[in-house]
Amino acid sequence: MSLTDDRAALDQWYTLGALRDFPVGAETPSRLLGEDLTVRRLSDGVEVRAAGRTLPVRTDYGHLWTSFGTPEHALFALPESQEPDRRWIHCGPVRVRASGLRLVENFLDLAHFPYVHTDILGSEAHPEVAKYEVEQRRDVDELWATKCEFYQPKAAAASDEGQISKYMYRVVSPFNVMLYKTPPTAPDRWDVIALFVQPLDEAVSVAHAFMLVIDETSTDAELSAFQQMIFVQDKIVLENQRPSLLPLQPGRETPTRADLSSVLYRRWLKEKQLRFGTEPRTDLQSTDLPNA
């Protein structure tokens, strides 16, 4: 497989991982959108090269970012990264044999908590997903789901009892998503948990989970281990969805009211004419296809 020709996918920022995972002076191989890359970390910067050309680089939020194209937007804002009492937790890369879009959609999903994260993020006795709100914020080109609530037996590493967690979800680009969630110890603030997806190929992805949390008691290792446990449970589901690529064709899957954020996400991907990581459609005339 070689670099995709999907303009909508090329013109985005992608993370290649936490900066700390690229040692100074070393050359590290990487991959993105079907193409091999080389990352060279110098004492005064980072260089990302692919097939003889140098790609743009950013180093925001402790991560290395690059793009093959010309991103329409600047990298998303993350104001919580300026708050001095936030713990920055990198949860380590996890490779998943699935479309990165499936990873994002799973991240947006509340209804799986009782079944996939049983007795941690949800309980079979409380499976109901209450109505929540979704909106497309056209000024920043982001999707938001707000007023989400869910009963959680163990919402975070620092939890010692169940709570009704409040959530907000924010999709900042097709492969980058984050959530805001009530911390067990600071109910007036929001923990930030981000999932930055590095799509290696259409159906192979690396998930980089990153947290900016309010927690004065748990160790870094405990915070990271909690998130890793959750993500390993998600990985079992993600690698067993069929097809591995996200279907955008109407009727291929069956959304309900709990899937409102997924419905909006898929509509937004269609609007962008994104193809990378999506199942090829058979319901469009070839003249309707992007780049045809």
Place this chain on the structure above:
Amino acid sequence: MADWIPIALGRDVPDGVTRAVIVDGREVMIWRGEDGVAHVWEDRCPHRGMRLSLGFVRSNALNCLYHGWQYGAGANCLRIPAHPDLTVPPTIRANAYAAAETGGMVWMSADGASPAPLLPEATPVISLAIEAAPERVLAALGSSTAHPIAALPGAAGLLQLGWHRVHAAKTMLHATGTGADIAAATAQLRALRQNLEQGAAA
């Protein structure tokens, strides 16, 4: 796809259990309710495409692992836990194949247009995967892929072999016996597999 195809030994799908099977490149799954009835469905939940073989059986219903959607024996969705008060529309259903159990094997049919075969009860022996095309495997047994069942030549007693195509170059055999020497039949089948797989490599 051929009409009725044997895809597993009934013994290998106990009550309350699911099992994934690939039949001619299609991912299907078998589940057996607590009532002992075996069902064969496409291995895919219509909600988000999750493989149903990772799901769990409670009573006589299959539950998807991902969101707990519950499907009854008729493949219709009975319950969506995220919406406990919702009466699920009858259009939401898993994709079920016709299923039957006879001669110690679970059978499936894409359309169920003709009745399932009727075979006498038999003792399960072994299911065996062979990395060789069904045409070669059946020829080595002195039969052909025109028949869903072959006999094991030279076996003591009656040894019947159901078979299904996994993909072009892989065959599953499902052996059942009546008065057969199970240890001898198993050894004979393993030898057959070794011959066929070495032949493929040569």
